Structure formats: C-alpha cells, structure tokens
Amino acid sequence: MKRISLTVAFMALFAIGFAQTADSKWNIGLHMTQTEYRGDLGNGFFDFDDFDPGVMLNVGYYLSPTFDLNARFGYAEVDYTDENGTYGVGNGGYADLLNSPRSWGFDGNLWNASLNLKLKFNNGWFFSEDAIVGPFINGGVGMTYMDVDHQRIYGQSKEYSNLALNYGGGFNIRLGERLNMVLEANVINPTTDVYDGVDVSSAPGWEGADKSDDRFLQYSVGFTYNLGAKQDSDGDGVADRKDKCPNTPIGVAVDEDGCPIDTDGDGVPDYMDKCPKEPGTINGCPDIDGDGIIDSEDKCPKVAGLKELQGCPDSDDDKDGVLNLQDKCPNTPVGVEVDKDGCPIDTDGDGIADYLDKCPNEAGPAKTQGCPVQDQLNEFAKQIYFNFDKATLKTESFIVLDKVVELIKPHSDQDFKIIVKGHTDSKGNDAYNQKLSERRAASVRDYLVKKGIDASKIRSIGYGETQPIATNDTAEGRAQNRRTEIVVE
The missing domain is CATH 2.40.160.20 (Porin)
Structure with missing residues (x-):
C-alpha cells in the first residue's frame, strides 16, 4: 500500500x-x-x-x-x-x-x-x-x-x-x-x-x-493553473482585470497595463501622436512658443504668433496703431489719423479721407477732392444775368463767374467735365429761344475759359424752352425757367 x-x-x-x-x-x-x-x-x-x-x-x-x-x-x-x-x-x-x-x-x-x-x-x-x-x-x-x-x-x-x-x-x-x-x-x-x-x-x-x-x-x-481563457474585451492581450485601458482600439500596440504605447511619454499614445518620438502638447507634437501651432508648421517657432500668419506675430506695417490682421487699410500713410479699422478718418463721410479732402467738414465728390462744388455752382448759377434779349452778360455776373473760377480752378488736375446749360422760357419763337439759349451758354463758357479754365474740360449746350422747371403761365414761373446751369460731370 x-x-x-x-x-x-x-x-x-x-x-x-x-x-x-x-x-x-x-x-x-x-x-x-x-x-x-x-x-x-x-x-x-x-x-x-x-x-x-x-x-x-x-x-x-x-x-x-x-x-x-x-x-x-x-x-x-x-x-x-x-x-x-x-x-x-x-x-x-x-x-x-x-x-x-x-x-x-x-x-x-x-x-x-x-x-x-x-x-x-x-x-x-x-x-x-x-x-x-x-x-x-x-x-x-x-x-x-x-x-x-x-x-x-x-x-x-x-x-x-x-x-x-x-x-x-x-x-x-x-x-x-x-x-x-x-x-x-x-x-x-x-x-x-x-x-x-x-x-x-x-x-x-x-x-x-x-x-x-x-x-x-x-x-x-x-x-x-486556471482552466479557461482570460477575459480580454479589447483584444489587446492584457486581461480585463489588469487592463487599465480596457477600450483600446483593435490593433493598437499596448504596454503591460493594457494601455497604448506612448514612446515619447507626452501623454498622447503613439497611434494618435503625429510626432511619436517627440514629446508635445498639440496632437503629440512640440510647440515651443505655445501659440497653438506645432513647430514643424510654425514659421516663427520661438515667438508666439497667429495661425493666420503661420505662427508669426502680427505687425503694424503702416504704423497706424492697428495690427495688420485687423487693419482694413494696411497702407495708410504714416502720420494719418485712422479709425478703429485702421482706415483714415473721413469726417464728412463723403468717401474722401480727411487727409485728401479739401473740404473735410463738407461732403463732396472725389472729382473735386471732397468739396461740394456742385451745390455751390448751383447757387452761383442763379446769380448769372444777361442783358435783355441778348447773350451778353451783365456786369454783376462777372463777380459771380469769378467765384465759379475760384471754385473750379483748384481741381483742374482732376478728371472731370463742366457743362454750361442755357434755358429760356416759352415766350417768343421756339427757334429763336433755342439760339438764344445756346449763345448765352456759350458766353458763360467763354468767360470761364478766358479766366483760366481748361477749354477741354468745359462745353456749353442750349436747350431753349424744352426743359422748364416751372410753369410758363406766370411771370414767376417764366423767371425760373430763364436760367443757366453749371454742371460738373
């Protein structure tokens, strides 16, 4: 036994x-x-x-x-x-x-x-x-x-x-x-x-x-020795009871704790790390200047910058106090006062910056460097008078036309045209009125040219009685229709 x-x-x-x-x-x-x-x-x-x-x-x-x-x-x-x-x-x-x-x-x-x-x-x-x-x-x-x-x-x-x-x-x-x-x-x-x-x-x-x-x-x-197979939910070879990362994606290499390998130890596993051999904070890649742009894509890796500038800091090329990215007018001349968008101040809102506007407090077109020439011309034109039934100017009209010259001449280098328009009332023969309006418009043109306005920039047109602005049935209306207009185009 x-x-x-x-x-x-x-x-x-x-x-x-x-x-x-x-x-x-x-x-x-x-x-x-x-x-x-x-x-x-x-x-x-x-x-x-x-x-x-x-x-x-x-x-x-x-x-x-x-x-x-x-x-x-x-x-x-x-x-x-x-x-x-x-x-x-x-x-x-x-x-x-x-x-x-x-x-x-x-x-x-x-x-x-x-x-x-x-x-x-x-x-x-x-x-x-x-x-x-x-x-x-x-x-x-x-x-x-x-x-x-x-x-x-x-x-x-x-x-x-x-x-x-x-x-x-x-x-x-x-x-x-x-x-x-x-x-x-x-x-x-x-x-x-x-x-x-x-x-x-x-x-x-x-x-x-x-x-x-x-x-x-x-x-x-x-x-x-245990009998059955170990439980391994994520199939990484580490039993669930020892797996500190039980949901590792299939096929990812893991360490003895069942967690994805992190070669550079930056906390980003290799399978997600764009720079698996360099520790970094952005998708596992280094960003020395901490601007959120990885060094390999940062043109200024040692100076914090902006993504829009490929990692380089913003600058103010025109020295107007507004950084380039926010500057809607990045080429403003040095010393020009600008608004919050970096554009020159335009006080009268006529689209002409004050530093270019000859009349910064009065809105005017670019053709006259921001000055309201047309409005003034309209006022002057109301004071142009002719001798009765003639195309000759009255003496008092010379003073007014001289003011027109003073208003227009400073803008002679601008690309504009001046049209002198002559109008009559309906009294008299139509053909006669047409001729009279043409002669009167030409008289104004000739005077302006004589005073120094470039002849190539000015022309005259007569409309006779065809463009009334008031009724011809009254003396007051006819007086309004007998007029001269000076228009800037």
Whole structure:
C-alpha cells in the first residue's frame, strides 16, 4: 500500500494543477500531502520522522477577489505507534484490562471529501490581487472514511466514517500569469474519537490521555493553473482585470497595463501622436512658443504668433496703431489719423479721407477732392444775368463767374467735365429761344475759359424752352425757367 501511495505522491509533486481567477472562474488542482495524527494514543503533530504521503484533488470556483469555493477529495496513509505507553499504560483500569505490552498504535488509510470556503488576503485590501505571495485561510465541512489496522487493541481491522470539519491556511505563490504553487496546512477533525481504535473519554485509568476527538494535521504542496481563457474585451492581450485601458482600439500596440504605447511619454499614445518620438502638447507634437501651432508648421517657432500668419506675430506695417490682421487699410500713410479699422478718418463721410479732402467738414465728390462744388455752382448759377434779349452778360455776373473760377480752378488736375446749360422760357419763337439759349451758354463758357479754365474740360449746350422747371403761365414761373446751369460731370 505504501509503495502505491509513494508512486501517486511522486506523480502529484510534478503534476500541474489549476487555480481560478476572475478571468477563469473554474480550476482544478493536484497536491502532495503529508498527514500526522493526534488523539488518545499521543501527539504526532509536527513529527517529521515518519513520512505518510498522500494526494489531494481540488476543484475550485472563484467567487470574488476575497472568496473562493473549493471542493476537495483526498487520500492519505496514516499510522501512529505509542511505543512508550505515554498515556497511562500501567496505571491500571482500562489499560491493565487489556493486559497488553506497552506498544499501542494503528495503521490506516484516510479518505476525505469536503467543501471549503477560502478567504484570500491578496484581495486588494491587505495585498494586491497580483501579489507574488498571497496568504489565505479556509474552512469547511465534509465526510471522512478510514479503514484501519489496530495493534493490540481490537486485533482486527475496522472501518469508520463520519462528518468532518476542515480548517487551515497557507500561501499561494504566483509563478506566472496562470501558474501558482500552493503551500498549505489543514486540520481534519472527523468529530469522533474512535479512528485510532481507542475512545478513552470515559475510561478509567487514562487520565493523561487526550480525550478530545481524533484529529489529523495535513501538510500539502501543489500547483495551480486556471482552466479557461482570460477575459480580454479589447483584444489587446492584457486581461480585463489588469487592463487599465480596457477600450483600446483593435490593433493598437499596448504596454503591460493594457494601455497604448506612448514612446515619447507626452501623454498622447503613439497611434494618435503625429510626432511619436517627440514629446508635445498639440496632437503629440512640440510647440515651443505655445501659440497653438506645432513647430514643424510654425514659421516663427520661438515667438508666439497667429495661425493666420503661420505662427508669426502680427505687425503694424503702416504704423497706424492697428495690427495688420485687423487693419482694413494696411497702407495708410504714416502720420494719418485712422479709425478703429485702421482706415483714415473721413469726417464728412463723403468717401474722401480727411487727409485728401479739401473740404473735410463738407461732403463732396472725389472729382473735386471732397468739396461740394456742385451745390455751390448751383447757387452761383442763379446769380448769372444777361442783358435783355441778348447773350451778353451783365456786369454783376462777372463777380459771380469769378467765384465759379475760384471754385473750379483748384481741381483742374482732376478728371472731370463742366457743362454750361442755357434755358429760356416759352415766350417768343421756339427757334429763336433755342439760339438764344445756346449763345448765352456759350458766353458763360467763354468767360470761364478766358479766366483760366481748361477749354477741354468745359462745353456749353442750349436747350431753349424744352426743359422748364416751372410753369410758363406766370411771370414767376417764366423767371425760373430763364436760367443757366453749371454742371460738373
């Protein structure tokens, strides 16, 4: 029997067992055991002189980081001899009645099946779940069966079975991602005092004996390994329970924590990093001047600038106090007063900047450098008079026309034309009126040319009575229709 037990134990020593984890909840384990006895005949606990090998099969289920549930089935050979009659031999009573020599003992086979709850200390509270060494305690209930040969007690073999309590503890030593070695010590209490063949709880003469239930101390060493595949939601090769980045995109290289590789350590993973070998803050690229434009695209990488200027700072080329990007008139002459948009001030709003406007406080066309020439010409034209029924100017008209010359002459270099228009009322012959209006318009033109207005810029037209501006039925209306107009085009 011992040869068979030794063979099984030797195989168990090198067998690979299985240990459950959060990834693979089921396990199966195989352990080699050494069993020692304590009871009526004596105390063999921690007596390593006699080697009684055994084997134990363990099936476990992961409940939580703190608890596992284990079902165990084990076989062990157990023997014990009290060669010195330690417990009361020779003191009379029950021992004397047996009239036996001072050598008591038994040799048997112990079978044990139990269901145990395992409390793990590497649960994240006391030790990390991934701790190399994880202490634990366990306890449970089961059944024991023992066939035993008694020496000088009954003189025959006996068989016993009874409810058993199991409790103990040990250490789990992590050897790899799945492989572990387990060192453990457990007490098996069959809750009876007869397995050793002696029950002295009430027998006289055994006052020194251990009168509690027989107990067996079992040491074991085994190996564990989980059964199923690890849970890896993102398929990066790192189990979910260890994956600090469980949603990594498929195909992205990760580190041992399951997080995307970040070669330059800038916090931007390589697969998103446009500059994976240079630490940076913008898509993983450096931006030395902090202007939001990566150095490789920044024309002024050491000076903060604007995106619109490719990373260079804004400037004020025309020195008007408004930066180029906001300057709607970037070429304003130096010294010219400008508004908030960088454009020259135009006080009268005529579209002619004050520094170019000859009349900055009076709106006028560009042709007359911002001066309201037409309005003044209209007023002057009302004061041009002719001799009755003639085309000759009255003397008082010369003063008015001289003012017209003064108004027009400063703008001679501008691109404009002057038209002198002559009109009559409806009295008299149409043809005569037409000729009269032409002669009168020509008289005004000739005077202006004589006074220095470029002849190429001025012409005269007569309209006769064809363009009245009032009724010809009244003297007042006819007076308005007899008129001369000076128009700037």
